[in-house]
Amino acid sequence: MNLDSIDWDEDLPPASPEEEYQALRRAIQRTDGFGLLFVQCAPAKGHEIIKQIKEDLPQKKVEVLSLKEPIRNLYERVEALPNRNEIDVLFIEGLEYSIYEYEDVKRHLGWTTEEIQSYSWKGVPHILTNLNQQRERFRDNFQACFVFLVPPFVLKYVIHRAPDFFDWRSGAFQFRMDADQIQHEIQHAWIPGDYRKYRNLSSQERLDKIFHIQILIEEGKEQPLESVDLYAGLGDLFAFEGNCKASILSYEKVLESDPDEHNKYKAWNNRGIELSKLERYEEALSSFSHAAKIDPTDYRIWHNQGLILSRLGRYKEAISFFDEALKLNFNNYKTWFKRGVALYNLGKYRQAIKSYDKALGLRTDDCQIWYNRGNSFGKLKQYKKAIKDYNKAIKLKPDYDNAWFIQGFTWIELGQNVKAIECFDRVLMINPDYYLALYGKACLYSRLGQSDQSIENLQQAIQINADECCDLAKNDSDFDTIRDDPRFQTLIS
Amino acid sequence: MVDEFDILTQIFQAFEPSKPLEPGDPAYVMCEDVRGDNNILKDLGNEIRRSEGSTCQLYAGHRGSGKSTELLRLKQYLEEHGCFVVHFAADAEDVDPQDAEYTDILLACTRHLLEALLPKTKADPQPLMNWLHDRWSSLKELALTEVSFDGLDVEVGLNEFIKLSTSIREVPSLRQDIRKQLNPHTPTLLDALNQFIIDAKRSLPDEKTKLVVIADNLDRIVPIVDDDGRSNHDEIWIDRSGQLQELACHSIYTVPISLIYSKQVSRLTDIYGNPQVLPMIMIKTESGDLYQPGFDKVREVVIRRLQQLNLNLDIETEVFESPEVLNRFCLMSGGHLRELMQLIKEASNRLDTLPITVQATRRAITEARDTYRRTVQEAEWEVLAHVARTKRIQNDDDHRDLLFRRCLMEYRYLDSEGEMQCWYDVHPLIYAIAEFKEAFSAVQP
Numbered sequence: 001m002n003l004d005s006i007d008w009d010e011d012l013p014p015a016s017p018e019e020e021y022q023a024l025r026r027a028i029q030r031t032d033g034f035g036l037l038f039v040q041c042a043p044a045k046g047h048e049i050i051k052q053i054k055e056d057l058p059q060k061k062v063e064v065l066s067l068k069e070p071i072r073n074l075y076e077r078v079e080a081l082p083n084r085n086e087i088d089v090l091f092i093e094g095l096e097y098s099i100y101e102y103e104d105v106k107r108h109l110g111w112t113t114e115e116i117q118s119y120s121w122k123g124v125p126h127i128l129t130n131l132n133q134q135r136e137r138f139r140d141n142f143q144a145c146f147v148f149l150v151p152p153f154v155l156k157y158v159i160h161r162a163p164d165f166f167d168w169r170s171g172a173f174q175f176r177m178d179a180d181q182i183q184h185e186i187q188h189a190w191i192p193g194d195y196r197k198y199r200n201l202s203s204q205e206r207l208d209k210i211f212h213i214q215i216l217i218e219e220g221k222e223q224p225l226e227s228v229d230l231y232a233g234l235g236d237l238f239a240f241e242g243n244c245k246a247s248i249l250s251y252e253k254v255l256e257s258d259p260d261e262h263n264k265y266k267a268w269n270n271r272g273i274e275l276s277k278l279e280r281y282e283e284a285l286s287s288f289s290h291a292a293k294i295d296p297t298d299y300r301i302w303h304n305q306g307l308i309l310s311r312l313g314r315y316k317e318a319i320s321f322f323d324e325a326l327k328l329n330f331n332n333y334k335t336w337f338k339r340g341v342a343l344y345n346l347g348k349y350r351q352a353i354k355s356y357d358k359a360l361g362l363r364t365d366d367c368q369i370w371y372n373r374g375n376s377f378g379k380l381k382q383y384k385k386a387i388k389d390y391n392k393a394i395k396l397k398p399d400y401d402n403a404w405f406i407q408g409f410t411w412i413e414l415g416q417n418v419k420a421i422e423c424f425d426r427v428l429m430i431n432p433d434y435y436l437a438l439y440g441k442a443c444l445y446s447r448l449g450q451s452d453q454s455i456e457n458l459q460q461a462i463q464i465n466a467d468e469c470c471d472l473a474k475n476d477s478d479f480d481t482i483r484d485d486p487r488f489q490t491l492i493s
Numbered sequence: 494m495v496d497e498f499d500i501l502t503q504i505f506q507a508f509e510p511s512k513p514l515e516p517g518d519p520a521y522v523m524c525e526d527v528r529g530d531n532n533i534l535k536d537l538g539n540e541i542r543r544s545e546g547s548t549c550q551l552y553a554g555h556r557g558s559g560k561s562t563e564l565l566r567l568k569q570y571l572e573e574h575g576c577f578v579v580h581f582a583a584d585a586e587d588v589d590p591q592d593a594e595y596t597d598i599l600l601a602c603t604r605h606l607l608e609a610l611l612p613k614t615k616a617d618p619q620p621l622m623n624w625l626h627d628r629w630s631s632l633k634e635l636a637l638t639e640v641s642f643d644g645l646d647v648e649v650g651l652n653e654f655i656k657l658s659t660s661i662r663e664v665p666s667l668r669q670d671i672r673k674q675l676n677p678h679t680p681t682l683l684d685a686l687n688q689f690i691i692d693a694k695r696s697l698p699d700e701k702t703k704l705v706v707i708a709d710n711l712d713r714i715v716p717i718v719d720d721d722g723r724s725n726h727d728e729i730w731i732d733r734s735g736q737l738q739e740l741a742c743h744s745i746y747t748v749p750i751s752l753i754y755s756k757q758v759s760r761l762t763d764i765y766g767n768p769q770v771l772p773m774i775m776i777k778t779e780s781g782d783l784y785q786p787g788f789d790k791v792r793e794v795v796i797r798r799l800q801q802l803n804l805n806l807d808i809e810t811e812v813f814e815s816p817e818v819l820n821r822f823c824l825m826s827g828g829h830l831r832e833l834m835q836l837i838k839e840a841s842n843r844l845d846t847l848p849i850t851v852q853a854t855r856r857a858i859t860e861a862r863d864t865y866r867r868t869v870q871e872a873e874w875e876v877l878a879h880v881a882r883t884k885r886i887q888n889d890d891d892h893r894d895l896l897f898r899r900c901l902m903e904y905r906y907l908d909s910e911g912e913m914q915c916w917y918d919v920h921p922l923i924y925a926i927a928e929f930k931e932a933f934s935a936v937q938p
Contacts, residue, residue, distance in 0.1 A: 008821055009925035011859045012852075023842040030505040030841075132713065136582060139511055156867050163898060164713060167557055167831065168511040170838050172864060 020173050021049065025056055027171045028089055028145055034138065035145035036168050038155060041175035043093065046149040049175070050091050060088040067094030072126040075134045078142060085143070093149040098127035099157055128162040135165050151214075182216055198240050206237050213237075228259040235270055244274045265294040269301060281308050299328035303335050306342070315342040333362035337369050340376075349376045367396035371403050374410075383410050401430045405437055417444050435464035443478035451482045458491055500804060504812070505841050507798045508834040513561035516569040520801055521562070522794045527774050527787035527828075528905065533563045534570045536769050541705060541743045542574055549738040551730070551748045551761070553712060554771030555899055557831030560747065563771060564709055567745075571705055576743075577697045579609040580707040587658045593714040594725055595733040596672050597658075599679055602706060602740070603686050604658040606693075607651050616693035618651075620685035624678070625653060631674045632657070679736065687741040694742070704742035712747040726752050734764045751893040758888070772915075774828035775904040779884050779916050791823040794830060795837070806847070814848040825858055827902050827921045836861055862922045868898050869923070877901070878932035881919045 015023070027037055041049065054062050063081065071077060074092075078084065131138075138146070150158070158166050198206060213230050231253040238247035251271040254263060272287035285308055292301045302325035309318035322339040325332065340355030356373035363369070374389030390407040394400055408423030421444055427437040438461035445454035461469045470492045473479055482488050514521050525532040533552075540548050554560040568578045587601035603621065610616050632653075660667055675682070694704050714726070730737070730748060737746070752761065753768055761768060775787040799808055806812050813819040822840075826833035839857035840849050869877065876891050880901055886892040895901040900920055908914050923929050 008855065008858065010855075011862060011925070012855050015856065019843075023839075026501075026845070027505070027838075027842045030502040032502075032506055034511065036511070135511075159864065159868055160898075164556060169835070170505075170510065171835075171842055172860065174860075174863075 014174070014176060017045075017175050020175055021052065023171070024049070024147075024173045025053060027173075028053060028060070028147065029057055031145040031170065033143045034140075035170050036138075036165075037145065037147045038158070038166070038169055038172040039147055039149050039175070040152055040155045040173065041149060042151070042177055042181075043149075045175050045177075046091075046093055049149070053089065057089070061086050062089045062091070063087045064091045064093070067092070067097055070098040070127070072098070073130050074127060075130065075137060078138075087144045089147060090142075090144045091147045091149060095127065095148060095150055095158075096154045099154055128158065128165075131158075131165040132162040135168055139168075177216075198236050201240075203241065206241050210234060210237050210241070228254055228257055228263050231257075232263060232266065235267070239270065239274055244278050247271075247274045248278075261294055265291050265298075268294070269298075269304075272301075272304060276304070276308055281312055284308055297328055299325040299332060299335070302328070303332065303338070306335070307338060310338060310342050310345075313345075315346050318342045319346075331362060333359045333366070333369075336362070337366070337372070340369075340372060344372065344376055344379075349379045352376045353380075365396060367393040367400055367403070370396070371400070371406075374403070375406065378406065378410055378413075381413075383414050386410050387414075399430045401427050401434055404430070405434065405440070408437070408440055412440075412444065417448060420444055433464055435461045435469060438464070439469055439472065442473075443476065446479050446482050449481060451485055454479075454482055455485070455487050455491065458488075462491055500802075500806075500847060501841050501844060503802050503804075504799070505838055507802060508837045508841075510557070510831045510834040510838070513559070513565060516566045520794075520797050521566075522790060522797055524774050524790050527776075527784070527790050528772050533567050533769065533771075537745060538567055538570050538574075541571065541576065541703065544743070547738075547741055548743045549740065549765060550745050551765050551768035552745055552771070553748045553750050553753050553768055555750055555773065555829065555896070555902070557829060557899075558771050558773060559830055560712070560771055561709060564707055564745075564747075568707065571703075575701050576703040576705045577613075577699075577701040578705045578707060579605055580709065581605045582710045583708050588711070588714070593711075593729070594672060595729045595736070596675050596679055598708065598711065598729065598746075599682060599686075599736070600654070600658045600675070602708060602744075603682065604654045606686065606690065606706065607654055610689070610693045611651065613698045614693045615696040616689055618689055620688040621654070621682075624682055624685040628674065628678065683736055683739055687739070690741045706740065706742055706744045708744070708746045710747060712749045714749060727757060731757055731760055731764065738764070749897075751897050754886070754888055754893050754896060770903070770905075772905045773902045774830070775906055776823065776826075776828045777918070787828060788820075788823060791826065791828060791830075791833065792819065794833065795819065795822065811848055814850045814854075818849060818851060818854050821854055821858070825861070825921050827918070828904070829899065829902065829920075832861070832899075858922065862926060865900065865920060865922050866926050866928070869895075869900055869926075869928070873900070874928045874932035875936070877919045877923060877929060878936040880917055881924070881929075881933055882936050884916045884918060886917045 024037070024039060027035070039046070039049065050062070050064055053060075065077065065081065067077075078090070081087065081090075148158075155172070198209075201209070213234050217227060217230050231250045235247050235250035235254065238244075238250060248271055251267040251274070254267040255271075258264075259267070268287050268291035272284045272291065275281075275284035275287055285305055288301050288305045288308075291298070292305075295301075302321045306318045306321035306325060309315070309321060319339055319342050322335050322342065325335045326339070329335075336355050336359035340352045340359065343349075343352035343355055353373055353376045356369055356376065359366075359369050360373070370389045370393040374386045374393065377383070377386035377389060387407055387410050390403045390410070393403040394407075397403075404423050404427045408420045408427065411417070411420035411423060421441060424437040424441045424444075427434050438457045442454045442458035442461060445451070445457060458469070458473060473488075473492050479488065537550055537552065540550060552560065552564070554563075564580070568580050571578050581601070583598065583601050587604065588597045607618060607621065611618060657671070660671060690704060694702075697704065714729070726749065730746075730752060737744070748768065750770070752758075753770055774791055775784050776791055777787075778784045796808055799812060804812065809816045809819060813822075822833060822836050825836060836854075836857050837849075839860055840853040843853040843856050844850065873891065873895060876895065877900060880886055880892070886896070886901060892901065896903065900923060901917055902920055903915065903917055905913060905915050919929070924933075
């Protein structure tokens with residue numbers, strides 16, 4: 001006998017849906033008593049199949065168990081069905097709800113296109129272990145043909161995690177979608193790129209969509225499929241789900257397929273945003289610059305790069321990027337604001353103020369801008385102007401402790417000690433642990449010659465942060481009046 | 494047309510993969526000489542018959558290789574030879590394979606022994622009731638029981654043991670608490686149980702002289718490795734082996750196949766002697782030639798099942814399109830009987846009339862092959878390719894896992910000197926998968 005007959009080793013091309021259906025029908029028809037079948041198909045196809053089976057096999061009592069949320073114990077559900085002893089065929093759909101709710105599956109979905117290297121035994125969806133354990137009970141107590149309708153991901157999962165159960169199957173059937181069907185699904189399931197819609201979905205709905213896309217990608221594997229939209233959609237969905245890593249991978253998949261300019265641009269840009277969330281700044285910069293090459297007219301890309309450079313302390317470069325952004329859109333107050341911050345960090349206070357002016361000309365309700373401009377005035381010793389700005393900031397945000405604090409110090413510069421103490425008290429009302437306010441009060445009381453009050457506040461400050469306050473106090477001229485006081489000496493030692 | 498359809502239905506039902514055969518079923522085929530002379534009656538059974546003391550033996554085999562069928566045969570054999578056999582499937586009600594520890598197994602044994610022996614013997618369950626009574630207050634705290642139990646009512650006590658045992662499985666949240674309460678007391682439970690057993694042995698029914706416990710389905714216990722790298726398998730079968738063996742009657746535990754291939758196998762052998770493994774039926778030799786005796790056995794399995802249907806058809810030309818079709822099923826099964834069943838069922842699903850054609854067979858093979866393709870992960874093709882070349886495996890997690898999933902198969906035979914030889918091969922269906930072929934050609938012969 002010829003053992004190496006090539007004929008036999010050649011796989012047949014995939015069965016047509018009609019052929020597959022007929023095989024399924026025969027299997028159901030011929031099952032007497034317990035049977036176990038797995039059918040991999042999209043939900044719509046599943047319903048079609050159920051309908052068809054009911055028509056073709058009128059002599060069998062067909063029931064459907066639709067799971068709509070995660071369950072742990074299928075046996076109990078089946079047991080609870082009315083007239084279960086009369087059921088010949090039981091279709092079960094929605095097994096996936098019990099699986100993808102599971103933690104590690106969420107993570108798995110994050111690596112969608114990467115095959116996870118090892119399925120570890122820790123943490124298996126309870127439903128699967130339940131199936132595996134209970135299979136004898138199913139066989140012995142339910143004389144029905146169980147037909148599980150599942151998406152591709154689930155079938156794979158079952159093979160790995162409930163192998164004893166899967167092993168008992170009398171058949172497994174696959175209904176793949178053709179290219180047209182998949183395209184149809186894509187068009188009608190959601191609008192690719194309309195990320196605003198995703199933002200408004202609940203987390204569960206987003207996971208649903210992610211799952212849905214997974215299936216389509218899996219289905220489309222053997223066909224020339226436009227998967228760009230799918231991956232782009234995944235990227236956006238993951239971004240909203242806070243899964244930066246998965247989002248980045250998805251966008252990279254988009255880029256791998258060399259898409260059109262628009263998609264390429266989106267992918268580079270979004271990848272950049274997600275990378276910066278992970279603090280992978282260099283990579284983010286590179287991503288943004290790729291995007292900028294494609295569309296140099298989008299001011300946001302320049303702005304984003306400026307932000308990252310600021311964060312990296314490269315203020316000069318940051319400013320030139322902000323300038324580019326402003327060239328394209330001089331009405332973006334955020335850019336003016338961040339440009340101001342960069343200038344401030346370079347010590348260029350006048351220019352910073354000019355930048356803040358522009359920002360405030362566009363938006364007056366952002367307390368941070370007022371605060372920052374106030375600081376710039378302070379650096380230029382224009383204290384009255386500074387205080388005005390701090391007041392504006394505080395009006396917008398009454399519990400803005402920093403603003404109260406700096407204002408306090410500014411009053412000191414103006415010689416208004418009482419007003420200063422009032423400010424520090426306000427700070428401490430908002431945040432009792434604000435040790436610098438206590439320290440500030442200590443300074444003031446020392447200046448006013450009230451050594452008891454001074455020591456008391458200094459003591460409280462040191463209690464909260466000994467290192468910093470002691471260091472400051474050692475060299476602070478404000479404490480000269482009490483430097484010889486033995487209590488002071490002990491405190492700062 | 495109707496007749497033939499009906500026949501296909503009969504064939505479909507005859508090859509049901511989920512039912513072990515009852516002992517004495519004429520469809521049973523003795524395969525010992527092609528499974529490395531594995532004869533459960535001889536190997537496990539005689540050990541029990543010969544020993545005066547209590548034996549403790551392990552039994553393993555691939556999923557779907559026919560273990561349960563064999564154990565049922567053993568049960569019957571032992572019963573015919575003076576043994577009272579308590580056989581139970583541990584995972585039906587007592588043990589959760591996803592999270593199993595030694596205590597669970599001991600409780601399961603206690604419960605089943607009580608259930609089986611109380612009605613049939615005059616054994617005094619008092620020691621067990623006392624033990625239970627002593628645990629009562631802590632159990633009450635766990636809200637496991639609202640019953641008041643003064644230690645005298647045996648029926649209540651039995652029910653409570655049952656409840657205890659099933660709670661471990663049914664209520665995962667209580668599991669750890671129950672175990673914590675009971676773990677320190679397992680030695681005393683064992684003592685009490687042994688007292689009960691010894692007493693039972695004095696009054697076994699039907700003049701039986703030996704007591705045997707068979708705990709089946711422990712092979713389904715999933716290995717769970719903790720942060721220190723110890724697995725629950727180690728805990729159950731190695732760390733607690735002393736206690737497992739202390740049972741005052743003969744015991745047979747099924748174990749996961751992966752345990753046999755673990756790093757611990759030498760310790761296992763020290764403790765229990767050679768564990769019994771039910772290998773695949775050998776249909777090819779190590780060098781790749783057909784092994785006629787094994788091959789014929791597999792054919793016989795199919796033929797016997799068909800003969801029982803009294804079809805009045807020639808099997809090789811009217812049921813199967815040609816002899817080569819039947820042979821192809823046997824070859825592609827790799828000597829694994831359940832797979833054989835599934836392949837034939839799959840093929841019959843594709844047809845409304847006999848015979849089972851080449852086309853239908855190819856379809857069945859294609860589908861089965863696809864399932865294996867999905868089972869194997871990216872990095873494992875290389876591992877498989879190496880095994881295919883060398884016919885040897887290594888004792889590591891990768892190989893164990895592949896054995897567990899039946900991508901790798903174990904075969905045994907007695908060589909010319911009567912020595913047991915053991916070798917491994919990749920599942921025949923995998924050989925033609927593109928990814929495997931690629932990896933295979935890349936591996937140096």
